[in-house]
Amino acid sequence: RKEVEQDPGPFNVPEGATVAFNCTYSNSASQSFFWYRQDCRKEPKLLMSVYSSGNEDGRFTAQLNRASQYISLLIRDSKLSDSATYLCVVNGMDSSYKLIFGSGTRLLVRP
């Protein structure tokens, strides 16, 4: 089983739609959770950290479910500029430094 698993997509949605991605992780002791965004041929960029109580940043909401070991990202009112690959990231079993990256979920927002 992979340490971090994501549906690769692509999710193809119209502008204005709400879309949600889930990600599961295998290490029940993980403490650090993030969502990154990666545009084609560019470096990954931190979108948001994920906190136990859930958190929101504008149109983006992240939630953590420790019991079921998954995190989610909800994007409301999708924009064309949201088209990208979204990476789920969790700290590894042997280190609070080492982050494990999922393979990403691709989002395409169409006009």
Add this chain to the structure above:
Amino acid sequence: NAGVTQTPKFQVLKTGQSMTLQCAQDMNHEYMSWYRQDPGMGLRLIHYSVGAGITDQGEVPNGYNVSRSTTEDFPLRLLSAAPSQTSVYFCASSYVGGGYTFGSGTRLTVV
């Protein structure tokens, strides 16, 4: 505020040549790491370091060496380039428990 700086941005090598990819960060981060990303694939960890003088292997270390003589710099050396090492290389840094900041990448082609 430079963040993480990688040089060069592009490089073409002949099989068997050696070279060093440079990575420098100005955020006083303890942790630095190198990833490679092949087309359509996720990030794979090559080597990482939790501080000056300390390095360790990731999941794909063969053919690469690293050293960490200062907090700021973490060069990646390709010992004898092979076509299988054609990839995009990303350097990242973080403080403990934090998200990674990535450099803009080095696109390496080995012919």
